[in-house]
Amino acid sequence: MVCNGFRECHENKIKLKGCNDCLVVTNESNPTVSENKVSYTVSNENRQTAFKYSVDGGLIDDTKQEKCDYLMMFPECMIAFFVELKGQGWEKAVSQLVNICELLLGVARQRQIMFPL
Numbered sequence: 355m356v357c358n359g360f361r362e363c364h365e366n367k368i369k370l371k372g373c374n375d376c377l378v379v380t381n382e383s384n385p386t387v388s389e390n391k392v393s394y395t396v397s398n399e400n401r402q403t404a405f406k407y408s409v410d411g412g413l414i415d416d417t418k419q420e421k422c423d424y425l426m427m428f429p430e431c432m433i434a435f436f437v438e439l440k441g442q443g444w445e446k447a448v449s450q451l452v453n454i455c456e457l458l459l460g461v462a463r464q465r466q467i468m469f470p471l
Contacts, residue, residue: 383401385406387437393439396426403428410423419457423439436455
């Protein structure tokens with residue numbers, strides 16, 4: 355199940371009360387996500403607003419749903435990174451990335467969320 359507050363958090367750039375802390379809004383020059391000693395960093399030299407969503411256990415709390423670890427969005431330049439941090443098991447990672455893209459596109463259509471990407 356996708357978080358019910360996703361639309362409001364995204365559009366208003368805030369975390370809702372009672373939120374499971376799936377969103378961090380930042381303008382760091384090198385926003386990073388990490389898990390189990392594996393990390394991914396994006397160069398953000400212009401310090402544009404970045405939305406870092408924790409997908410697995412945050413944005414999507416369904417343990418049976420295949421999903422990636424993080425979603426990093428940069429609305430000003432219309433770029434999004436779906437991040438699955440794996441040391442191995444690339445086939446599983448690709449499956450998780452494809453599934454999350456399909457899932458979020460479906461939710462966006464259903465809830466009429468506009469992604470400027």
